[in-house]
Amino acid sequence: MPAGGPNGVETATGQRYIAGAGLLSRLLTPGASRMASPTKDQIIDQLRIVKDPELHKDLVTLNMIKHVAVCDGQVKVHVELTTPACPLKDTIRRDVTEAVSRLPGVRQVELEFSAAVRANRQTASQLPGVKNVVAIGAGKGGVGKSTAAVLLAVGLRRAGARVGLMDADVYGPSIPTLMGIPHARPSVSGNNIVPIQAYDLSVISIGFMVDPDKALIWRGPMVHGVIKQFLDQVEWGELDYLIVDLPPGTGDVPLTLAQSIPMTGAAVICTPQEVALVDARRAVRMYQQLNVPCLGIIENMSYYVCP
Amino acid sequence: MPAGGPNGVETATGQRYIAGAGLLSRLLTPGASRMASPTKDQIIDQLRIVKDPELHKDLVTLNMIKHVAVCDGQVKVHVELTTPACPLKDTIRRDVTEAVSRLPGVRQVELEFSAAVRANRQTASQLPGVKNVVAIGAGKGGVGKSTAAVLLAVGLRRAGARVGLMDADVYGPSIPTLMGIPHARPSVSGNNIVPIQAYDLSVISIGFMVDPDKALIWRGPMVHGVIKQFLDQVEWGELDYLIVDLPPGTGDVPLTLAQSIPMTGAAVICTPQEVALVDARRAVRMYQQLNVPCLGIIENMSYYVCP
Structure with missing residues (x-):
């Protein structure tokens, strides 16, 4: 606890x-x-x-x-x-x-x-125990989004906050691998799902529920359903921060999240290549259009020089 | 020509x-x-x-x-x-x-x-002038999928084939940036769209049609519509190969493609990290489930060692 x-x-x-x-x-x-x-x-x-x-x-x-x-x-x-x-x-x-x-x-x-972490006032009514929902997004994949989400969650926990981590990248759930718990299986309590406890964080991911070798060939509405379930049926308990690892791009998942719960804010991860920046710009515009405050941009791999 | x-x-x-x-x-x-x-x-x-x-x-x-x-x-x-x-x-x-x-x-x-490039027999009826459709997919983003698609298209063209390049990554269209034509705008001919000619390839991308700073916050069915339009309304002409750069993951776009046209095959790009391999495995499973022959896996960044 x-x-x-x-x-x-x-x-x-x-x-x-x-x-x-x-x-x-x-x-x-x-x-x-x-x-x-x-x-x-x-x-x-x-x-x-x-x-x-x-x-x-x-x-x-x-x-x-x-x-x-x-x-x-x-x-x-x-x-x-x-x-x-x-x-x-x-x-x-x-x-x-x-x-x-x-x-x-x-x-x-x-x-x-x-x-005393202050609650985002509107969040309270939707996710009663969760004070703040912070999304980690990226226009482009492979920029270190999931790694940043894990590090942020673990860092906040070490500082003393109560933290949950939700892997919303349903097509490429990396959190189980990155947290070192690829074979964890969440238990069910009544109608609810009990998240996995790892590094003193409450973690949920679609990766816990499907065979790692099985492809999730899902159309948008199914993805929408999973995200809704992650918000409504997972027993998050009392959390200061719920960190959400979004899939790359500006599709169904960020849209469902923004429409389901008022997010405290979003951080955008990018790398210093033009091809990543183009997509990062789009991601920032998306949050602006969805009225989610953009908390900042994390520039990853800044010091990497090609060999 | x-x-x-x-x-x-x-x-x-x-x-x-x-x-x-x-x-x-x-x-x-x-x-x-x-x-x-x-x-x-x-x-x-x-x-x-x-x-x-x-x-x-x-x-x-x-x-x-x-x-x-x-x-x-x-x-x-x-x-x-x-x-x-x-x-x-x-x-x-x-x-x-x-x-x-x-x-x-x-x-x-x-x-x-x-x-004389032989036509995938079934493709002929759907895309009359296109002999083969090859999808370039990846479970995870940032592994060099779009770069591989561009290099494959340019390489086939240099060898003498007639090649088209379709950027199906609607949320993060990288092809315009990678081809050096971020400001190109395709023209319209009647009900049809005339693809951009660059490096002697016919290129189409959603990036040509929307402001680079605008986010495409689209749900699955809209993405489905764009892909259908790219197949039905773009004047591809006579092509030996249509290379399709897929978005990362196993969502709407590969599903729409596989259900709309019989693909000659798909290549999966991945990098040698476990977190990328997990997603590559899912991508291969997806093609198997969709009855698209998996032509092979390209391991990118194999010799990269973290500094």
């Missing part, structure tokens, strides 16, 4: 940091040790000058400061991030430490991080 | 070969110069011992000897191959020269080659 309490506060993985800045200022200003500790409100006021580097609003307004404690010049601040994989954690830690240390009487600043 | 007369006899590209074997035997056997030349029938009889290296029947039975002429010890043999790209041309040339030279009185053997 993924770690995390009912609010997603992950004390088990919470990181602590003890800054020496307060100590240094005390040594430089004799008599500082006799100063009274600042009050909790003073600290919170001070935190109003610390802005989230991405959202450009202060941490207090953003409701990211969950708890402040102060005792004999030792300050503890609990910051709640919107994702455990926040790439700006270190910047926030530095800014908070710096700002709080400036208050007279502060000897030590200790930070605790947790994360 | 592709070269070749009404019977596909390509005198313009016919290759000639003058063997010295007869001359040598004359020097070694004095008095041979006074020998009478063999008759045409004697030469044809001699050719009955030359077998086609692939079909394992003699050239006379296979009706490949179109003309024999003899004059003063000089013999001319006209061999008609089933494809101008015959990889066994040199073997046939050597065997014929050797066999004919053995006859007394032969001073010189000259060979002329032509090719």
